[in-house]
Amino acid sequence: MRQFLDKLEQFAVDVILERRYGKRAAVFRFILLLLSLIYKKIIRWRHALYQDRILSSTPVGCLVISIGNLTVGGTGKTPVVEKFARALQAGGRKVAILSRGYKSKSPPFFKKFWVKLCRGEHSDPPRIVSDGQSLLLDSRHAGDEPFMLGTNLRGIPVLVDKDRVKSALYAIRRWGVDTLLLDDGFQYLPLQQRLDVVLVDRQAPFGNNYLLPRGTLREPPDHLKRADIIFITKCEAPGNDDLVQQIRIYNRHAEIIECRHVPLYCQHAFCDERHPLDFLDGKRIVALSGIAAPDSFENFLKTLGGEIVHSRQFADHHRYSRSEIQSLLARAKHLRAKAIITTEKDAVRLPVHRAEEMPVPIFFLRVEIQIISGRESFEECVNRICRTKVRSELGVLMPQPDNPMPFGA
16 A cells, blocks of 8 residues: 555656656646645635734744745755754754654554543643653654754754644743744744744745645745745855845845755764765765655765666655665665665664665765855844843843844844
8 A cells, every 4th residue: 555655646746747748647737736726725815814813823932933945845954954953052042843743653542542641631742752862752753854853953852743832832831942943834824923934945946836736836936925034955056146036026035045965974874884975986876765856865976976876766755664675785786786875864764774784784874054155144143043032031022923033134
């Protein structure tokens, strides 16, 4: 069943991205287009209801920073969340990260019932991926990105729940946090007093210019006007003037920061073995990915000097079975590959193997965000947030929800 669903998902993606032709694909695209027109109306109405205060947002008493995007996946959001979290923590903020835990597995009914019974909770508490000191969930129950954030960040709790108002109140009550980072939160409107950070992929800034489900846009491009800060990701160099002008059509006030994803090293997926990037130079490798933009990842490997002798691509967020990995290991050995290279997000979904028993090692690329234009804007943003904390401790009122901090002013 899982393989069937993966194939169906891949077919839909190919149709949406114009990689499938023929009568069946054309009919499917037309149906998706009709659905996307309905979806657009719903999105417009929803935002109007919040803007007119018919639907209300909840203040939770601390700053909320939403980091998200207009499109579905592939913008490199998790490293940006990590960069913000580290910078704010270094500036003295008590930070927690709230995620919806996309494609994570909910706890069994009896476990949730037992927690309710023991703690006297009227509703299910949020799942705690990390309390800032220890990982408390695996990637299956946490979700890929929350598990990565919990693994890489110390002193910063990571919580998962679709109801992020509930998660916010829980984090404030338990850890006394004063800053909440919403991972993938641009579309989550029920929280007040927020700063909106939006990521735009330089390679496909507005997807294929269609809304879901015909395209990859979650919202119309003009909703970019809500952003306070805009990160242009996957830049090769500063000076993307054409894209900046296009963004300015929708948003004239936001700070624009250009950045790129920089690989740091190759890390073995199942032990502490680590190599510098020149480890890939001239080596025969197999590329493994289950992400939204696999071509970008594979081009990355080629720029590092790797010779890709085989590529295996799965649907985004695919959870690998043992048989799939065993088959890939056998293929890699047959092709005389020296290593299988995957992404960090994929690595957390691999079934555990004993490193010494693997015929070919599996490594992932550890990647971080590097700002190449607008560093001063980013640092000033962080400094303003941290100075606000100092002022509030001295008795100065925090900015009100209807008059947010003018980061883009």
